[in-house]
Amino acid sequence: MPAASFTRSFLLLFSGPIIWTVHFLAIYSWTGVLCARPSWATDRMIVSGIVLVSVAAVAAITLIHVRIWMHTAQPMADAGFLRRTAAALGLLSALAIVWETLPAYIVPACG
Amino acid sequence: MADIDNILPNTAPRPQEETDLLARVWQPPKGLSFLTAVNNTYIGLLYIGTAFLFFLLAGILALMMRTQLAVPDNDLISYQTYNQLFTMHGTVMMFLFAVPAVEAMGVLLLPNMLAARDLPFPRLSAYAYWAYAVGGLVFFCSLFFDLAPQGGWFMYPPLTSYQHSPGANADFWLLGIGFIEISAIAGAIEIVVGVLRTRAPGMTLDKIPIFGWAMLVFAGMIIFAFPAVILCTILLELERSFYWPFFVAEKGGDPLLWQHLFWFFGHPEVYIIFLPAVGMVSMIVSAMVQRRLIGHNLIVLALIATGFFSFGLWVHHMFATGIPQLSLSFFSAASMAVSIPSGIQVFAWIATMAAARRFKIKVPLLFVLGFLFIFVLGGLTGVMVAVVPFDWQAHDTYFVVAHLHYVLFGGMVFPLFAAFYYWAPFVSARPLSERLGKWSFWLMFAGFNVAFFPMHITGLAGMPRRVYTYSEALGWGPLNMLSTIGAYIIAAGVLVFLYDLVRNFRPTGGQNAGNIWNAGTLEWLPNDNYGVRSIPIISTHEPLWEQPNLADDVAAGRYYLPNAPTQGRETIVTSPIDARPQYVLQMPGPSWPALLSALGTAGFFLSLTVKLIVPALLFGAMAIWMMFKWMWSTDPAPLPEEVDIGGGIRLPTYMSGPSSHSWWAMVILILVAGSIFGSMLFSYLFLWTVSPDVWPKAADLPALAWPGAAVAALAASGACVAWLSRRLRRGAATLQISFIMPAAIVLLAASTAIECYGQLQTGLSPRHSAYGAAVYGIIALQGFFAVVVAMMGLYTVARARRGMLDSRRRNTFDNTMLLWYYTLAQGMIGLALVHAFPRLTGG
Numbered sequence: 001m002p003a004a005s006f007t008r009s010f011l012l013l014f015s016g017p018i019i020w021t022v023h024f025l026a027i028y029s030w031t032g033v034l035c036a037r038p039s040w041a042t043d044r045m046i047v048s049g050i051v052l053v054s055v056a057a058v059a060a061i062t063l064i065h066v067r068i069w070m071h072t073a074q075p076m077a078d079a080g081f082l083r084r085t086a087a088a089l090g091l092l093s094a095l096a097i098v099w100e101t102l103p104a105y106i107v108p109a110c111g
Numbered sequence: 112m113a114d115i116d117n118i119l120p121n122t123a124p125r126p127q128e129e130t131d132l133l134a135r136v137w138q139p140p141k142g143l144s145f146l147t148a149v150n151n152t153y154i155g156l157l158y159i160g161t162a163f164l165f166f167l168l169a170g171i172l173a174l175m176m177r178t179q180l181a182v183p184d185n186d187l188i189s190y191q192t193y194n195q196l197f198t199m200h201g202t203v204m205m206f207l208f209a210v211p212a213v214e215a216m217g218v219l220l221l222p223n224m225l226a227a228r229d230l231p232f233p234r235l236s237a238y239a240y241w242a243y244a245v246g247g248l249v250f251f252c253s254l255f256f257d258l259a260p261q262g263g264w265f266m267y268p269p270l271t272s273y274q275h276s277p278g279a280n281a282d283f284w285l286l287g288i289g290f291i292e293i294s295a296i297a298g299a300i301e302i303v304v305g306v307l308r309t310r311a312p313g314m315t316l317d318k319i320p321i322f323g324w325a326m327l328v329f330a331g332m333i334i335f336a337f338p339a340v341i342l343c344t345i346l347l348e349l350e351r352s353f354y355w356p357f358f359v360a361e362k363g364g365d366p367l368l369w370q371h372l373f374w375f376f377g378h379p380e381v382y383i384i385f386l387p388a389v390g391m392v393s394m395i396v397s398a399m400v401q402r403r404l405i406g407h408n409l410i411v412l413a414l415i416a417t418g419f420f421s422f423g424l425w426v427h428h429m430f431a432t433g434i435p436q437l438s439l440s441f442f443s444a445a446s447m448a449v450s451i452p453s454g455i456q457v458f459a460w461i462a463t464m465a466a467a468r469r470f471k472i473k474v475p476l477l478f479v480l481g482f483l484f485i486f487v488l489g490g491l492t493g494v495m496v497a498v499v500p501f502d503w504q505a506h507d508t509y510f511v512v513a514h515l516h517y518v519l520f521g522g523m524v525f526p527l528f529a530a531f532y533y534w535a536p537f538v539s540a541r542p543l544s545e546r547l548g549k550w551s552f553w554l555m556f557a558g559f560n561v562a563f564f565p566m567h568i569t570g571l572a573g574m575p576r577r578v579y580t581y582s583e584a585l586g587w588g589p590l591n592m593l594s595t596i597g598a599y600i601i602a603a604g605v606l607v608f609l610y611d612l613v614r615n616f617r618p619t620g621g622q623n624a625g626n627i628w629n630a631g632t633l634e635w636l637p638n639d640n641y642g643v644r645s646i647p648i649i650s651t652h653e654p655l656w657e658q659p660n661l662a663d664d665v666a667a668g669r670y671y672l673p674n675a676p677t678q679g680r681e682t683i684v685t686s687p688i689d690a691r692p693q694y695v696l697q698m699p700g701p702s703w704p705a706l707l708s709a710l711g712t713a714g715f716f717l718s719l720t721v722k723l724i725v726p727a728l729l730f731g732a733m734a735i736w737m738m739f740k741w742m743w744s745t746d747p748a749p750l751p752e753e754v755d756i757g758g759g760i761r762l763p764t765y766m767s768g769p770s771s772h773s774w775w776a777m778v779i780l781i782l783v784a785g786s787i788f789g790s791m792l793f794s795y796l797f798l799w800t801v802s803p804d805v806w807p808k809a810a811d812l813p814a815l816a817w818p819g820a821a822v823a824a825l826a827a828s829g830a831c832v833a834w835l836s837r838r839l840r841r842g843a844a845t846l847q848i849s850f851i852m853p854a855a856i857v858l859l860a861a862s863t864a865i866e867c868y869g870q871l872q873t874g875l876s877p878r879h880s881a882y883g884a885a886v887y888g889i890i891a892l893q894g895f896f897a898v899v900v901a902m903m904g905l906y907t908v909a910r911a912r913r914g915m916l917d918s919r920r921r922n923t924f925d926n927t928m929l930l931w932y933y934t935l936a937q938g939m940i941g942l943a944l945v946h947a948f949p950r951l952t953g954g
Contacts (some may be wrong), residue, residue: 003581006687017419029796035435036800049733078688081317081408088753090410096420096448103440111436 013082015064016090023057026055035080035110043109061090091096120644120758130644132675135849137228137641139620140701147701150640154240155219156538156618161244162212166250169607172196174598175844177562181595183583194261194580198284199254200266205380206288207247209523210333210891213387214298216530217326219538221302223634224320226311226649226665228642228682229302229698231772232740234705239294239710249717250287253280253778260284260361263577265373266347268358268366271621272621273351279721285348290712292337292344299330299337304772306330307687311633313669313692314651317681321630323405324411325390328418329383334779335422336379339784343372346888347793355877355884363805363881367432368797372790374425381519386414388526388802389456392479395526395533396460398630399476400467403653406459411645413452415461421450430502439499450490474548475628478529481556485521489514490568496752507577510570513887516563528555528608535682537634540617547611554604562597565590598868598881632657637666645670645757646683649690676754679765683756686773696755697747708737712814735902742906746915746922767921781933784896790935791892792944795885799948805880808949817869818946822939824862829935831855832928841915848924852908855931856901863894890943896934903927 017025027050034041034049041049065087072083139148148154179188188196190200218236222229228238260280262271271281275615297536306319306327319327334353347354347369356362358369397404423445429437440894464470472480480672492514496502505511528551536542570589574581581587621639628635631653636643647670651657664670671692672683680698685691711734718727749765756762768774799806831851837843877887907927910916916924 005907009688014415014419017415021419021422026440030750031435031438031441033300035438037803048716054378065387078315078317081315082688085408085412089415092412093419096445099448100423100444100497101445102439103259105442107436109435109437 006010011084012064012068012088014089015086015098016093019057019064019097023053023098027100032111038093039111046109047104050101050104054097057097058094061094065090075105115422117366117374119607119664119669119758120648120671121673123667123668123669124582124663125673132678133641133644134639135681136675136678136700137639139640140385144701149229149237149699149702149705151218151222151230151236152538152620152640154233154236155215157244158211158215158218158240158624161240161247162208163244163248165207166212166253167605167609169200169208170602171202172203173754174602176200177595177598180581180591181183183581183585183588185580188353189577190579191257191261192655193908194505194577195254195257195259195280197577198259198260198266199251199748201647202260202284202288203247203251204519205219205264205384206291207243207251209384209519210295210380211243211291212522212527213329213384214295214302216387216391216527216534217302217329217450220406220534220634221323221326222309223537223636223638223642223684224323224632225306225314226633226636226646227305227309229680230306231309231682231684231698232301232776234702235297235749235908236301237702237705237732238709238712239297239641239708242292242712243291245289245710246290246417246713246717249713250283250291253283253287257753258283265377267373268347268369269360272504273354276351281351282348282720284739285344285351286668286716289344289348290383290716291457292341295333295711296783297338299442299775302326302706303334303779304775305339305912308684308772308775309692309696310630310683310685311647311649312683312685312692313644313683316688317408317940318649318652321393321407321410322390324414325386325393328414329386329390329407332379332383332386332418332421332894334782336376336383338376338783339372339790340376340380341633342787342790342794343369346372346884349877349888349891351878351885355426355887357798357884357888359881362879362885363798363802365798365801365881367429367434367601368794370429370432371425371797374428374917375422375790376652378425380419381515382417383521384519385785386417388523389414391530391533392482392526394465394630394632395457395475395479396626398533399473400464400470400634402463402466402468403631404459405466405655406455407652409455409472410459413455417449424449427497427502430499431506436499438933439934443497443499447494450494454492457483473628474527474543474545475529475531475551477552478525478532481519481552482525482529484556484813485517485556485559486847487524489517489521493518505570506746507575508570508768509574509576512576513563513566513570516559516566520559520563528541528552533606534634535616536627538623539615539622540619540622541615542624542627543615545914547607547614551604551607553600554607556604556654558597558600558604560592560597560604562601564576566572567594569594573860578831626655628885636662641680642682644668645673647671669876671758671760672758673757676756678749683762684766687875692756692760692762693770694763696772699762702741704737704741708734708741711735711737711934715909719944746910746920749920756813765920767919767925771925772921773922774924774929777929784930784937788892791885791889792940795889795948798881798885799952802881805882807882807949811873812946812949813869814874817865817944819940820864821865821869821942824858824865825935828855828858828862829932830857830926832931836924836928839916840918843911843914845911845914845916848907848911848916852904856904859897859931859934859938863897866890866893866942889945893934893938895940896937900931900934903930 030049034046179185258280260283266284270277306323318823346357356364358364358366376703393404408488424442426442426629427446527588532543569587574587626635633654635655644666645668647665654661677697680700681695684693684696711730715727715734716731718730746852753761753763834854835848835851838847870886875883877883907924909921
């Protein structure tokens, strides 16, 4: 199998956690920078930004996996192992994203 | 018999010359030359032995500390010595024992588990081992000269910077540990390429043994986590040696920058240590209860999830630093979330044990049960300290010491002992003793709980970490005495184990005790120095249980490659997902250059530590010279063009381009380099966030002509290399390479020089402020890569001129080209950040 399609399979397998990673870095740096520059944004903007990015991340994970499930040929050499593992990782990542967004409603933004 | 011969690739009986050739080609070198061995079995054993030695040494340091703390107001050990003891205990355990030990288990076991004959880059593992062994031992000896680092295993500035730690102690840590990280990364490259590209044909991703998955995730984590600590080590050394104020608050630096970089490494580090243990426990449980692992796919899921999520926890080591509450809460949430994958694993193991046909408790299973009990307790206190307000009470107290030892000792040391007892028959002519193993286990288990459980209480009662004594009036005496007694009981357990080793452990290349556990995975096939006699086709998960006669057929040579058609050491490279054979990988035998370049590397860093510049340069020169000698024998000519491995399959002996194992190794190295650069970019942006007052206005920046010229030089350099690459497709391009590659080198060097000069002529100095330090830090990193690429470029020219480079045989050129493109990208991104960011954000 040429390396290009391995890279593609690899990125698909890890798409959930990769999106989680990007999301996490985004919310942390968004909060960190804006709390360090109080004149740049209000607390409400900070929280809104976090929620927006979270919704986008969960949507991205959902879209990618719906596409994978609709477009993958059957039967697969590895009995669907890659596809199922990717989906499970996506679900776990989406749950983690939601869980990590909850503090935005509980804790003061820059306290 | 005839039926079997029709299905399997090769017919038996095989000619005796085949086994003789294999044995001869894979023979270990004799006498002093034994030091040049590169076979993964020998390097693996040396590696584990050395790691275990560091465990014993760091354990002795722990006993010394516990003796000092046994009674209040003790004056057995001074505070200066005590500071060195706790720093070295942590540093040696984390860097010289834990990561090397699990990496060593991978080096030892993975090839056989995948039915490969060796790891894909044997000299690289040998280099990694020797650099680590020599460097680590010299580093440990700093204790005897009162030169050991004293700043805690995480070495926070400003305590460890030039003002408060003027001696060489901190430099020993920074330079001594720095190159050990190189060893870990070399190992990670081996493991990724080995697990993905050298599996038995038919071993699709779902059939990789769980330990293989664990090591793959382990290696992936090393690739992205270790660079952060490599970078912060470099930054602190630059601050100490040249006064570049990355962490000096008065000049716009920030001690928190160190903490972010260190813990971005430090938290994944503990999962790097834990995940291989998960892999080992999963395999041991399955074999010991004679049952397929229940929830195998869930454990793979948990390994990958843990690998990623553990990168989102680092600030939980910084809850008490004044970071905004919301930011802390993200990490608190992630720290709780990461316990879910761990929980999944624990339940999978319990379910597997519950489904046992027979539950007979042998020593490996005993250590696994001990691990479960202790690690789960540690996990519970982990979720407690993930709660920020609770952490504010427990931070820097013995509660955390209790937690970390429960998860590390329980989560890694107990599985490691289980692994020693379980896999001893794989490398030893005799298994270890059941009776002595049970004694060792119970002493260690009881001793551990007696030592560390009371620390939860002393911590909550207020006892801080890293104190060399405490007052009687505080009432911590009795519990500390109990902890000390427990520590000595652990030591007794370890001594029993050592006695067992001496009595029973007999390392062997080809006469191992065999599959005494009736396990199902491939490392238990009959093997010798050359690994398996023939490389099997796998169709199931536990091949020894489910494919009848596999062991006999493999040993009779009925599967692939029952001989050595290139008259050298070989294994089969397979495709990453489906494990279809792709080509035969020619591997090296014993090597002096690998050993000597390792010694040179160690000598270089250690000489710099004590500021002996000339010896450092000599050692460095030796290392580089030996590396060139080593490199020269790589990229061998594709002769013979193809070999017959059996079953009508003829495979090439050479592969270039994106399917080549060397291309893959270079891509991984680029990921590491990119992570180092990413940490540098983070440093610049973090310092901008916290110190806007030292950031320049647009008018203070160099005129855009300077970065413009630098970018143009980079682009031109890249165009030269791209043109050479296309030209090389049509045939050997010796003349073109001889002229254009040096030109490309000059352009690359010029771009760095232009940028550097452009900054200098604005009057900016790296000592000036953290801004200056960050800018010159980016330039220095680029300069380093420019030098490395220049050396690779000149080496490529030399290969071309000797007729060793053409349109087919082009791995050397491709590796150089890949790193070249990376360096160009790094340069352009660095220039964009430094010149565009302040202009866009208005300073």
